[in-house]
Amino acid sequence: MNKIILLTVFLCTISFSSYADKRGALLQVIDEEIGEVSRLSKQSKGRNPRLLLRLAELNLEKARHLKERENDKYLRLSVSQKRTVNRKKFFSKSKAYFNKAQSICKSIIGKFKKFSGKGEVYYIMAFNSKEFKEFKKARQYLQYSIKYSKPKSKVRVKSQSALAELYFSDGKYGLAAPLYERALPYQKDSTWWTKDSYNLAWCYYRKGKFNRAIAKMKEVYAKSKSGKYVDMSSKVADDLAAFYAAAGKPQQGIKFYKSTGGNITKKLITLGKLQSDKGQKTNSQKTFSSAKKTTNNPEEILEINLALLALYEKFNDYSNHLKVSKEINAYHKVKPLKNEDLKVFKYQLDRMSAFLQKQVVSKHYKNVKKVRIRKAKLAGEYFEILGSITGKVDYKKIFLKGETHYSAKSYGPALDSYFKTLTYAENAKDTKYIKLSLKGLLAVLGMKGLSRSLKNKHLLPVYLRYLKFDPKSKRAESIYQKVFKIYTDKKDTKNSEKVLYSYKANFSGKLKIQEAMLAQIMEKARKEKNVKEIRKWVNRINKGEFKVSKKYADNLNKLLLKYQFSRVESANTKGDKKFALQEYFKIYNNPKSELQAKKNSAYNMAVLYYELGRPDESILWQNKSVDMMNGRELLRFQSTFLLMINSLFHRQRFKSASDLSYKIFKKVCKLRKSKKGVFYKNAVILAAANGETEKVLAVADAGKKCGIPYSLIVNSYVEILKMLEKSKRWGKYSEVLEYLESSNKNWGSIIKPYFNLLRAYKISGRKEEAAQIRSKIMRLYKFAKRERQEIPLEGLDVVAHYKLLNLEREIKKLYAVKLQYPEKRFNARLKNKLTQLDRVTSKGLEILKIGSGIGIVKSYQYLVESYQRVVQEIRDFTPPKKSKQYTAGFKKSMSSLTQPLLKRSFDFIKESKGQIKKSQILSRENYWFFSSERLPIKVDYSSRLRGIIMDRGGKR
């Protein structure tokens, strides 16, 4: 066998090679011809159009051979080479010669207007144009060629044929036919006569001249057999059937084929097919029927049946189509169809089933249910055939059957088909079709028109099969819920729980659904008041086995608590506090009790004991509940706790109150809640009240870390300073002051504490530090004053104190100026004195501006005393050794001087009194203004109302 192939290849090569050689030789000859004609033409100096024409012909001839060679080469290229090759370049050689021929022809036409061979020139030009695919031009040139060539000349005949062929290929049969008619009589010797006549016959056929067409075809057939012409007989035999069919003369056709001795059946099949193509269904059917009668050959019968399928398909004759399909299928089961036939058969089945299916789905049959069901049934039958055509059950086709029935709302058969598909697909492990069939089943089961009994029968099993197949999809998610509902409706808790577990396993993130399922299970337990069951689920939730929303978890806990506390609360509301306390205690002590329950119990017991006025027990349970509660819970019960702690404070349980406050503050410290500030303040105050400096410091330090507002912290430290001052812990005092000083906002507030520290340093002999602090005090004051900070009165007093010391120094200077005579000295000293008094006045008034009560009173006092003393000294001075008159005059003039000074001192007194009252100044020096007598001791305070002086804690 291999040898034979090799030999064939070898022969082909030889043949091809010899042909190529021949072409090479031909080209060589043509080249020589071109050379010779060119030589000739040159001799006539290009004035001989005949020679030019010949040159054009030769160029054309060469171009054609080159083109053939190029085509051969091109065909031998691989696909990739063909893709990359530049076609223009590849065919450039032949193109060049075509162009040359064309240009020569054009030159002939241009130069030799009266050239008798113009027809031939145009013929070449037409040929070239055809080559360039310029058919319009080619037609035009051929027309010219016909016009300029002599009647009956070879060129005219050739042009007529060529033009006819162009028209023929353009489908212009009306134009082609007369040209063929004119040319053919002069082509009787041409071997191509048959081919052209064949075309003419087709022209007749296309123009409806069937009899002429048939006659011409017969003529072609007869001549083809003569051997002189191109043999068109097989084509004629093929086509003539169509002509007979068109002429409505099938019997004549049959007669013809009988006469030609061909296979009548085959031709009849051809004829039948052509009739089918012509849309002659009945004729075609009859022809096929006749064809069947002419043969017993099963293969021919099969061919006829396949042709009939095509016919019925074309005319939508479903019943006959199905009938023939069944016939073919029966044949196929006995003797399998050949691959090609099987393809055709399958195509028909596919097409028909698809077509019917489309019809079933279309709106057109929406309101004609019977028709739609009938079509679905037909489609189903096609799918059945298709499903069994390969020998095995093709569940894919069964599935399509199901789909069609589904579309026709024929749910019973649809369900059957889907189930069948599912079973086969499961066996074949074809996930795609398992999924599709399941979807189909679900869709059917979801239909309203499906009977309840069917639905009830199939729904749950389908769901469960689906979940088994596809447990994680979105659809599965919904199915889980549906299955869950079915089980819960059936009150099948066990299966409900299973579904829940399964759902949880596949959709762990879908908490809401899980919660909803859980809720339904819990609801059932709730309704049944099955505390055990509830506790079981609550435990699972609390262990994190089920993740539920916090709200739901709280609700569950509440529910559980509710069940636990329901009796206690009812007793409590009835005033049976003892019973309530006992029950709370039981809950608290019960090891099974939830932490929440224990918390609640402890808290409620604390509250109950508080209500019962038993602070110590209340303290115990408050502490327990506080220990168990977290910060948030404590904040929730803030008011109650504050109330209870307040009560403890009032009941002198300072330490407990302070401890509780501190404990609570520590728990709420880290929470980002503003309410914690209250606990902070409470802790500081209660600790301070209890004198627990360290605790206060600890609270304050914690406060700094917990984000307690700075102002509260500052206030706390101010309190702490007082406590530290009291306990004389100057080291710590100094640290706290430094902390406070670190913010200049506090500078106004720390003047007095610094003064305290200064005093401590003075006492301890650390004068330098004291001096530094003094100057710091004045710096702090100046800054606070400038920044308009609120400076505590104590601070102002400190500043006034130092200013008063300055004032006192000025007053001393005032007093130091002694009045002496002679007059000039007197006048100078008096002037000095009055100037100094002025300085004292301005200093005094400065102190007034500080706003310190002590400073104001003392300053006024110093001013009054200074003025009055100066008045007194002037009044008391008598010029020595002066006449009375002089003295009287001196006194008088002095009197006019002292009078305003005295008046000014009285004004100061008046002003100071008004200021003391207005500003409610409490000063040791107040007595000086209000007492009519000058006492030897200073009375610190005088009050018109009676009052008790107490310490900060309310202690005496």
Next chain:
Amino acid sequence: MFKLIVLITLLIPQFSFAGYRDASLIFGHGTRGNVNKFGRMVVHLVEAGNYYASIPLIKEYMTSTGGANLTPELDMALDEIILNVGVRQFELLPVEILSRSNSPSVNYILAKKFFRIGKYKKALKYIRGMNDKHSMAPFARLLEGSAYSILGLQRKSIDMFKRCIAVTDDSLGQTSDKLQVRQLLVTKDECLIGIARAHFAAKRYERSNLTYLDLPKSSFVWPDILFEEAWNSYYRKNYNRTLGKLVTYSAPVLDHIFNPEIHILEALSYMELCLYGDAKKVVDSFYKRYLKRNQRIAKFIKSNGRDYNFYYKLGRLATKGPIKGNRLLNRFMKSIVHGATYNDLIESLMTGRHEFSELKKLKRTPFNTFLLKNTLDSLKVQKKLVGSYVRRRLVVTHLQVKKAFQQMSYIKLEVLARRKADLFRYTEEPGERKRGDVKFISRNEKQYFWTFNGEFWVDELGDYVFALGNECR
């Protein structure tokens, strides 16, 4: 392909002093004389054998007589002149002038004139009535036969040629003049060829061939006619014989023959035998040998214009030996100067010169001077006629070669076309060529079979035959 060779009969003049004296008397004492007297003077001068001296006088007389016809006496004198100097001197005269004469010779000239321009019937009109006894009759019959042949009247033509042969034979019996004898012999051969040609024209190729074979190899025209025989063989599809005839031209003895058609026929014969390679070879060789040379000849002719003296001198030079420079020109010239016409013209010129020298020997009188001048004029015309002839032949041959190129090209194209057709028809290679096989030779009873051994023998010339197999399929 066929050409008509017209021969001119020349007679050597016999000087007569009586005629000279009478003419001198008529001439009188003037320096030029009266034109009216020229007629009578001519008659006497012809008597005296002063033909060249008479030519200008008779020409002038004929043109100045105001349309009157010549007297019979003068006609006879004119006949005599033409017979002795040839027709060419008078061919230049217009028809109406010539028509004034009733001379058979002038009629012959007129017939020739009309023949040359293709008016054969008119030509026939002038010579049909010529008496067979007239000295110009052989030439007239030849012309007549040729005219009939061209007119397609082959039977009449053959009869006329046969009559021509008879008339020529009579004339040959009446003269012993060497030149005239030669001219008559040539005319006779031409008439014989005429018969062969007429048969040929009537497509009786075998008869034609046999007639050709009647022409003896010794004939002056035989070398030229060999070519016609070759054509005949060609038409009889005896290509081997054609090639054999043509190969004769390669013989050194015939190297003065130059006819491009020889090569054309050779190529054609090879082509017909489908020996395309050989045919192509002939064509290509022809082109190679002659193309450039012929082009140079064209330039040569153009550059020398109508300087007939130059061509006269060229002719004379060629007679003495080969012309250097252009081998083709040399061949042309050799062919021309070997031709009968050229030789007739030269011999006529020689006669004129002889006449001139005889006149010169006489006492120098005004009449004598007048005649010397007239003779000299005529000689000058004769020389120009020679020069013109040479030039015309050069031009004609050049054009023949030029045309031959075209024909060669067409032959080559035909060869190529046939090769192409073969390529389309056959795929297998042709078998080995078998050349020179005796079986391809066909002979008739007049031919002998000679084996060609590369040498030419005079008695074998024209009888060679090739033995090539026809390779056509």
